[in-house]
Amino acid sequence: MTETELSRPSVKPADTSSIRQSLRWTISDIFVMTQRNLMRYIRLPQLLAFSTIQPVMFLLLFTYVFGGAINVSNMSYIDYLLPGILIQTVLFGSIQTGVGLAEDLSHGMVDRFRSLPMARSAVLAGRTLSDTVRNAFVVLLLAGVGYLIGFRPDNGLLPAIAALLLVVLLGLAFSWISATIGLTVRDAETAQVASQIWIFPLIFASSAFVPTETMPAALRTFTMINPVTFAADAVRALLQGGDVGASLPGTLAWIGGLLLVFVPFAVRRYRHSL
């Protein structure tokens, strides 16, 4: 090696002492992490393909297999079903937050990030944010597929946008639960299973796919407090017109409550994930 090749500039990290600088770099860190996580979907297109095919398949199967046999009042089954499918999709999508974090932990990436002078919050924020972006993409795609097979939002554009936003926001709240799980179990496969086992009953024991009237009394009581029921009812009301007075505040309360509990919880787990 020659002298020139050996010489290297003494590069030093930027100063983050002022609040403005530190805020600027925190946002930059979150952006870099989000970008890094989303690159995964560009590099593994099959991952995105399969994670979209599944909800599309659910949508088609439910519509054409159960659709004929299920009677819902004042709307077509596809209009009833689509909000449920959207919620199911973001909830399952949120599992990836925990899986991704567990992977980073077990592959030493978290060690690398922790040894850098980056914002502590950026690893978690970047992860939940990138999963939210992916969720938003799948939600839009599902709404499009739904439209092709007869789904029609009759309540105007703005409420429809609000409905989709609500779904994505619910996904974000669940991402933080998943993050807590992933950082606790620290293994990708365990994180996957540990989230699936409770998300399944949560989705099915709700008004996501069928009206709850025919369910046994005990189960109905559960569906009444289930966040999925609140969200499905609110999204339906926003899309098709209807009373959001009960379901929308309930959904927002759930989202707020989950974030309030699980953001600090996950951050704590991250800090202590040694």
Next chain:
Amino acid sequence: MSRSPGFSRCMPAGAGTSCRKSLVRLKPGIPISDVQHDKLIKESVKHSEGSRMTAPQPQTGSRTGRRRGRRAESEAIISVQGIRKTFGDVTALKNIDLTVSKGTVLGLLGPNGAGKTTLVRILTTLLNPDGGQATIAGHDVVRDRTALRRIVGLAGQYAAVDENLTGRENLRMVGRLYHLERKQARRRADELLDRFGLLKAADRLVKTYSGGMRRRLDLAASLVVSPEVLFLDEPTTGLDPRSRTDLWDVINELVAEGTTLLLTTQYLEEADYLADKIAVIDHGKIIAQGTADELKRQIGGDVLELHVGDRARTDAAIEAIADLNVGEPHADATSGCITLTVTNGAQVLTQTIRALDAIDMPIADIALRRPSLDEVFLALTGHETAEQPAEEEE
């Protein structure tokens, strides 16, 4: 003294040979005066790419100068006092005391589970100690975490690089997370890729890289901001010999440029080759410290190695040597190699030759050598460098 293939069979696995020892002396020696070094450190952070911040490159350096010269005049940059750590019932570290002088290499040598990784994680702020104190360039590892993270680099046991990104993207990402401006991060990534021989593979996904390439990329990532102190946790574990020597070369260049390095390893050969000073750690305690030569001296004297021409009469040879009363000879059953630790090597050598001549024993090979670090370790700990049950990780 001859050097037949039989001789090398006598050596413990991974032990040094005289070829390797000459390599040590050939380490590039480029002394950087401490004044210059301090000036570099004090240069405050500017977003501009300053060529004036470039480390001065002296034209020549005496080949042996690096070790001796720098250690004599430099002060401690890593200082560890009474660091303790327990995980549940397992005591990972008991009262570790350690100092590393600026611009030198400390090799932390010990078997698996000895506490090496735990100590590195504490010094790089990934783990809090239960007690004791440690500072790096004056920054406390617990209180001044943020300041410390900006001046240390860490490359861990497994290459912590993102498989789904290219090599170039990985380095740019780390640059951005070190808060370099986009342009600067980009330029730095290109420099490092060039430096580490990864330019050709720069735009390939890391998952297609070989183990050695990953390690080099990981090392490059830890050098994005030219750290004052670099921690390498078992940098060559699991690498093939060729990749290992490649990585050693790179590490030697870094050290020649003035980076202080703390390196953990379970390979005695590696510590011997790369480190100025070696600290032997076992069961969470530093059991010996010093240069490789000092450690070797601790077990006293040299080792006489002997291959007799008539293997059937090995026992007779041993008896003849034992009669000299200069030490207890050991014979290796498979290789037939007889070893003897001696203090007055040259004299014993002639005596041995005479004694064997007297019983008409042909000598296939006889040599006098310094003890290997494997033998030092055995002498210090009473056990081989085999894996220990203690857990390092939680």
